[in-house]
Amino acid sequence: MTRTVIAHLFSSLNGVSESPNLFQFDAFGQEEGALMGATISQVTEVVIGRKLWQEWSEYWPGAEDPFGAFINPVRKHVISSTLSGDLPWNSTLVQGDPVEHVRALKAGDGGTISVVGGVETVRSLFLAGVVDALTLTVHPVVTGAGRRLFDETTPLTRLRLVDSRITSLGNAVLTYALRA
Helix, strand or coil: CCCCEEEEEEECCCCECCCHHHCCCCCCCHHHHHHHHHHHCCEEEEEEEHHHHHHHHHHHHHCCCHHHHHHCCCEEEEECCCCCCCECCCEEECCCCHHHHHHHHHHCCCCEEEEEECHHHHHHHHHCCCCCEEEEEECCCCCCCCCECCCCCCCCCCEEEEEEEECCCCCEEEEEEECC
């Protein structure tokens, strides 16, 4: 049995996925929360890059909201070339190649695996073919600066649209897979 690996990022119309809290504040409502809740209810493990893990491990352990109730107890696999040793917050440091680590997780038992970020982690694992579905919630805003999920270094990559919907706040929720 193969587990499903998903990723979900928030994006501006011009493709910025870094620090969505700076642009999604007026375009995240009940529909978006319900979609996110339905997705995370299936997730039993997450893969996360070092920078985002460090930010979240400082904030989320004390937060009491639905996302905190999800992210705090879930097993986290941290991709880093600079961290070492045992990690707190129910986290394990990925040893070796991150793509092979996710492949091994995928081949094991359990529920859905979510690659929660950061931008470079999602990009590299998606382009390596270990992420089965990439969902982008595109907010109706243009940002001036910030890292994009796919930038000028990304090779030509064909995708297949798996699902799409538009929320009442004008967000386009688009799910893609790599095209064979």
